[in-house]
Amino acid sequence: MSATELKDQGNALFTAKKYEDAIQKYTAAIALDEANAVLYCNRAACHLALKSYNEAKTDAEKAIGLDPKYRKAWARLATAQDLYRQAITSWKSALDVLPKENLTAGELQQKKAYQAGLEGSERLQRATNEQPSTGRRVPGIGLTANLLGKKRPWDAANEKILSLLFAGRRDSSCLLFDLLWQEFSEGVQLMMGIKKQVMPGGRAYVSSTQALQSISNALLMDVRVFQIHSMEWVEKFNMQSESRAKPRSRSPQHHESVDSLITSFRAQYAEGGFDLVRPSITVLLRSMICIASIHGGLKQSHAQAVETYDKIIAILRWGRQEWPDASKDDRGAVFETTFLRGVRGLRLESYMQVRSLAWRPHSNSTKFTLEGLLREADDILAEIKANPQLPDGCTPGFIMAFTTYQKAQALAMKGFYWNKIARHGTSTDLESIRADFRKAHKYYMQAVELYPTDDETHVWYMRIALDALLAAGTPLRECMPLLKRIRVNIPAVKNIWEFSALGIEGFYRELQNVLCFEEDVQKAIDEGQYTLDDAVLPKWVEGAAVRYS
Numbered sequence: 001m002s003a004t005e006l007k008d009q010g011n012a013l014f015t016a017k018k019y020e021d022a023i024q025k026y027t028a029a030i031a032l033d034e035a036n037a038v039l040y041c042n043r044a045a046c047h048l049a050l051k052s053y054n055e056a057k058t059d060a061e062k063a064i065g066l067d068p069k070y071r072k073a074w075a076r077l078a079t080a081q082d083l084y085r086q087a088i089t090s091w092k093s094a095l096d097v098l099p100k101e102n103l104t105a106g107e108l109q110q111k112k113a114y115q116a117g118l119e120g121s122e123r124l125q126r127a128t129n130e131q132p133s134t135g136r137r138v139p140g141i142g143l144t145a146n147l148l149g150k151k152r153p154w155d156a157a158n159e160k161i162l163s164l165l166f167a168g169r170r171d172s173s174c175l176l177f178d179l180l181w182q183e184f185s186e187g188v189q190l191m192m193g194i195k196k197q198v199m200p201g202g203r204a205y206v207s208s209t210q211a212l213q214s215i216s217n218a219l220l221m222d223v224r225v226f227q228i229h230s231m232e233w234v235e236k237f238n239m240q241s242e243s244r245a246k247p248r249s250r251s252p253q254h255h256e257s258v259d260s261l262i263t264s265f266r267a268q269y270a271e272g273g274f275d276l277v278r279p280s281i282t283v284l285l286r287s288m289i290c291i292a293s294i295h296g297g298l299k300q301s302h303a304q305a306v307e308t309y310d311k312i313i314a315i316l317r318w319g320r321q322e323w324p325d326a327s328k329d330d331r332g333a334v335f336e337t338t339f340l341r342g343v344r345g346l347r348l349e350s351y352m353q354v355r356s357l358a359w360r361p362h363s364n365s366t367k368f369t370l371e372g373l374l375r376e377a378d379d380i381l382a383e384i385k386a387n388p389q390l391p392d393g394c395t396p397g398f399i400m401a402f403t404t405y406q407k408a409q410a411l412a413m414k415g416f417y418w419n420k421i422a423r424h425g426t427s428t429d430l431e432s433i434r435a436d437f438r439k440a441h442k443y444y445m446q447a448v449e450l451y452p453t454d455d456e457t458h459v460w461y462m463r464i465a466l467d468a469l470l471a472a473g474t475p476l477r478e479c480m481p482l483l484k485r486i487r488v489n490i491p492a493v494k495n496i497w498e499f500s501a502l503g504i505e506g507f508y509r510e511l512q513n514v515l516c517f518e519e520d521v522q523k524a525i526d527e528g529q530y531t532l533d534d535a536v537l538p539k540w541v542e543g544a545a546v547r548y549s
Contacts, residue, residue: 003033010042017255019046037066037073044076049255053238056080071097071110078117091118154181154225156496170396173455173496176405177225179397180218184225187214191236209283211240216286219293220342221401223349224500226293237290252280254288258314265319274330281319282332285312289343292350302353303368309347316340337387338402341380345406348376352413355420370417377413380406400452408450412461415444419468437472441465453489456497460507462486463514470541476521477532483518486511513540 010025026043033039040063047056060077063070071094078090094114098107157174158181164172190211218225228234252264261284268277288308296305316335323331333339354368384407390399422436444465451458466482490511497503517538524530 001028003029003036003039006032007036007039007042010046014042014046014049017049019049019253019255022046035066037063037070040066041070041073041076044073044080048076048079050253053080054235069097071114075110075114075117078114088118151499153177153497153500154185157181160496171452173452175395176222176397176400177496179395180221180225180401183214183221184218184227187211187216187218188233190214191240192233194236194239209279209286212283212286212290216289219289219346220339221398222405223293223297223346226297237294240287240290252284254284254291254308254311258311258318261311261315262318265315266322274326274332278330278332281315282334285315285334288312289346292346296346296350296353300353302350305350306347306354306368309343309350312343313340313347316343338390338398341383341402341406344376344380345409348373348380348409348413351376352416355416370420373413374417377410377417380410384410404450408447408457411443411450412447412457415440415442415447415461415464415468418443419464422468422471434472437468438474441468441472444468454492454496456493456500456502456507459486459489459493459511460502462489463511466514467541470535470537473535473537475533475535476525476530479536480518480521480532483514483521486514487518490515513538 006025006029010022010029013019013022013025023043023046026039026046030036030039030043040059044056044059044063047053047059057077057080060073060080063073064077067073074090074094074097078094091114095111095118098111098114103111154177157177160172160174161178164174169175187210194211252261256264265277265281268280289312292305292308292312295301295308316339319331319335320340323335326335328336351368351373355370355373384403388403390402418436418440422433422440425433425436427433427436444461448458448461448465451461462482463486466479466486469479469482490508494503494508498508521530521536525532530536
C-alpha cells in the first residue's frame, strides 16, 4: 500500500474521530515517505484531538522543518503550544506565511482563526506572567500568577487558621482556603515530580493519580485556588493530562462521546470488575475537571468548559444508577454526592460566564439560556435541601465548600438572572423593571448572608446587590445601611484577599467609588441637599437605568 493510500485512510479515520487508528495509518505512511510534511501535520492534528500536546508539538515542528511555509503546521504547533509562551511566535508565523493580499475565502477564514489564536495566546501570556499580574478574573474563576513578595489568600489563611480553631470559629473563609490550598499544593508538588516512563510498545507514559486527586479535590471546593506559577507547571500538567491507565489503548479518552465512554466502562467492568473500571473512570473524570478549569479560567472558553462538565455529570449520573448499591471503596469517591455537587457548581459558574457575554437574555442561543441557568440554580438548591447532611467526620472547611458555598453560589446565580432581565429584558414598564432589580438585590443578599464576612465574595455580591438596589430607584434610607456594611467589611476581606485574582484586577480600587459615594451622600444629607427619602443614582450605575430613564 502506498503512502498516499495510507494517508487517505488516515484522513477518513480522522473524520470519523478514530484518532488513534488514524495515527497508525499516518505513522505507516511516514515510514514510506519520511519527507512528506503533510503526514506529520495530519498526525499532529490527531495528537491535538487526543490532547497529546507534547507529541503534537513534535510532529508539527517536524512538518515545519520540512516545509517552513506550511501554515497549517504553524497553526497546529501554536495550538500544541497553547499553554506555552512560544505559541505567540507560532501564531504570528502562521499569519506571516499567508498571502498579504487577494486572499481566497478559505485563506480569509484561516487568517481569522489564526488571529483569534494569537489573541488567546497573548491573553494567556499576560495571565501566566511570573511577575505580579493584572490577569483577568471574574468572580468564581481563580487563575492567578505568582505574586512575589505579596501575601496571597492561602498565606493569610495559614497565618490565621490556628487562632480561629482555638477560638472555636467556624465562620471564616480561612477554614476553607487553608484546607483546599493544602490539597492543591500537595497535588502540584506530586505533579511537578512526575517523570516519563517508557512502556512496552515504545509509548511514553506518566502516572500520578494522587496528583490529579488532590488538584481536582481543591478545584471542586473552590476554583480560586487554581494557580499557575511557572511554565514548567504547564508542561507537567500537559504530561499529567496525557497520562492514562495502562495500557493506553484500553483507556477511554475524554474526547469520546458519553455513549462511547459508557460502553468502554461497561466492558472494563465486565472484564475486571471495579478493580479495573474504578481507576479508569477516576483518572479520566479528574483529568477532565482540570482541563475544564483551564478552558474556563485561563482560556476564557466557558462554553467548552460547560460541555466538558456536562460530560462528567452524565458519567457520574450513569454510574450512580448503574451501581446504586456499590460502596464508595468499590465504585470510587467520584460517585459521592459531594463530588457531583462540586462539578455542578463548576458548571454553573462557567454557564453564567457564557451568559454574561451574551447581553440579550432571550438571544437566539438555545444551548445557553438565562432560563437554563435559573433552572440549574433552582435544581442545585433543591438538591442541597434534600441532602443537607454530609458524612460524619467532615472538616468545617469541607462542609462550607459543599453546602454553604454551593447554596450561596446558586442564590447568586438567581440574582444574576434577575439582574440581566432588569437590564436587558423586553419589558419597558418602569415599575416592572424596578421590581426585577429588587428581585436581583434580594437573591444577591441571600447569597451574601451565607458567605463568611471575611470572604471577598461577601463584599463582591454586596456591591452588586447595592447596584441593583440603586438602579431600582430605592430611597437612601434603605441604601445607606448597605453602603455602611460594605465599608465596615472591606478591611477584614482585604486583609486576606487583597492579592487574589479579583483584587489584582482592581476590585478594591473600584470599591473606592462606593466609599466616596457614601461620603458624598452623607455630606449632602447633612447639608440638607438630600433627604433619606430621596433616590440617588451614582455614575457607575447610570447605565443600568438607561432603558427606563
